[in-house]
Amino acid sequence: MKPILVAVLLISGLSTHLSSADAYERHCVECHKELPTSLQRMFMRYLLVYGGEENVKAGLKHYLKYPIKEISVMSDLFTDNYGIKKKTTLSDRQIDEALERYWERFKVLDKLK
Amino acid sequence: MLVSKNRATNSLLKSEKKSLFRFLTLYVAMVLFSITLLSLFYYQSQEKLMLSDQRAMLTKYAYIQTKRLKVLHHFFDERIDYPRDSRFKSAIYDMENIKIFSLLDDENIRFHKEIYITNTHIHLVKTLDEFYLGTKYLIIEVEDSGAWRGEIWKNIIGYGSIAFLFFMLFGLYLAKLFLKPMRDSLLLLDRFIKDTTHELNTPLSAILANIEMMDTDVMVEKNKTKLNRINIAAKTVSVLYKDLTYLTLEQEKTNHDEVIDIRELVYDRAEYFSILAQSKHLECKLDLEESTITIDRRKFTRVIDNLISNAIKYNKRHGTVGIELKQGMLVIWDTGIGLNEESIPFVFDRYIRFNNAEGGFGVGLSIVKKIVDEYHMSIEVESKEGEGTRMVLRW
Incomplete structure (x- = not known):
């Protein structure tokens, strides 16, 4: 009985991980490929404006849901050229998962030497 | 002055x-x-x-x-x-x-x-x-x-x-x-006492000398009683006078220490005060062993006089005064009014009196304490209100 339970838990854990990875890869990386500014640089802009993890995530989430030029962290030159993104169609859960992945991928913490 | x-x-x-x-x-x-x-x-x-x-x-x-x-x-x-x-x-x-x-x-x-x-x-x-x-x-x-x-x-x-x-x-x-x-205020009192005691000496000596000289054999009983009363009063004043003189004049004098037979001195002083004790119908219990001390006679007499006169003064009528003399220790006790516990620490303070029924200035025990301290002796007070007081002198 026990090995089966462990297997089920492993599979469900792996699938959750894969799905959050998917959310980020499919909905974020795909679109940003075409932009001249990397996700890394955009992350640093968010970090510069919002500071801590919670703030960055909250700021990003708000912008994804209600994208307007006034609250964009990007320069005017950037927004004039590439415009403002469309309002997200992702659910809150999907946004949170994608943001979690984004944060983990580019955070400064533990990277400095 | x-x-x-x-x-x-x-x-x-x-x-x-x-x-x-x-x-x-x-x-x-x-x-x-x-x-x-x-x-x-x-x-x-x-x-x-x-x-x-x-x-x-x-x-x-x-x-x-x-x-x-x-x-x-x-x-x-x-x-x-x-x-x-x-x-x-x-x-x-x-x-x-x-x-x-x-x-x-x-x-x-x-x-x-x-x-x-x-x-x-x-x-x-x-x-x-x-x-x-x-x-x-x-x-x-x-x-x-x-x-x-x-x-x-x-x-x-x-x-x-x-x-x-x-x-x-x-x-x-x-x-x-x-x-x-x-x-x-203490200085003022000292000054007053010193001035007045000086004037007491001559009349007091005259009274006491004349009492001694009077022939009581030819006196009627009524006059004898009156003379006794005069004698008691004169001796009480005499003790007070000696205390005050000691306090204001004599204590500065140089000591003339000598070996004193305490038993003889205590007996003499008890004899001197016997007339006061009789007036209150007190029983005197003497238990005197041989003992000596090297001290100024005048000062030791002040100690004994004050302890005995207090034991008589603050006793009840038909009470008892006891004097016990042992080697290195003199105990004078009474069955008098006693002192309460709070008063005992202040008993040797000058001008402190706990009973106004009897006369005096409250200087006696302060003189005793000064002499006792001067000769490195010790004095203990054991007292219970209503039962009596025990003064224990050790040297």
Whole structure:
């Protein structure tokens, strides 16, 4: 009985991980490929404006849901050229998962030497 | 007639000592409290002064480090080496107080303070307006040698001691002022006693000599009783006179110590006071062993006279007076009114009297105590109100 339970838990854990990875890869990386500014640089802009993890995530989430030029962290030159993104169609859960992945991928913490 | 302060006046009474002790305790406590408070303010102001000196330098370091963080932010993550400086150590924290990176020796950070001292370091907390690398708080740390502390302590101890000494001298002056009215009244009483006793000697001697010379055999019984009463009264006044003379004139005289047969002296004095004891129908119990002491006869007589006369004076009618003499110890006891427990510590104070029914100035036992102390003897008072008193003299 026990090995089966462990297997089920492993599979469900792996699938959750894969799905959050998917959310980020499919909905974020795909679109940003075409932009001249990397996700890394955009992350640093968010970090510069919002500071801590919670703030960055909250700021990003708000912008994804209600994208307007006034609250964009990007320069005017950037927004004039590439415009403002469309309002997200992702659910809150999907946004949170994608943001979690984004944060983990580019955070400064533990990277400095 | 002017009288200079004598030894008796100069020595403090127990009640005076108690008042003085209370005043000085309170005064010392207040002085110590004030000096401690002032020292604390001084320490804090000096610490602030030192920190304001350090602030300028640390702010400059923070500015330099901020510039470096800005560069690192723009080149992250091609460059990941945190900027280091030999003059200071630093750390960066985000707005949730989560450590991003730290080189600090002392990680005990107080985010709400701008500059502070930890055990061995000084920290400056700089809040950034732009969060380079997510940094909200930049901490700059330098070592604190503690040299400034040594200087402050030296000043506190030095000036504190001078201030304490000054206030103590001032306190003593205040205490003297505080006790002056008490002393003045004692001095006035001394002066009065000295002036009056001088005039008592001649009439008193005449009365006592004439009583002794009177032929009682030819007297009728009624006159004998009257003469007895005169004798008692004269002897009571005589004891008082001798005490007062001793107190005001004789105690300054040089001692003529000699070996005294105490049994003989006690017997003589008991005989002298027998007429007083008879008047109160007292039973006298003498248990006298052979004993000697080297002392000034005049002074030892004052001790014995006062103890015996008190035992008679404060006794009940048909009571008992006991005198026990052993080697190194003389006990005089009575079955009189006794003293309550609170009064016993003050029994040897001058002008202190616990019973106004009997005459006197309250000087007898203070004389006893002075003589006892002078000859390094001891005297104990055991007394119970309503049951009697036991005076135990040891040498």
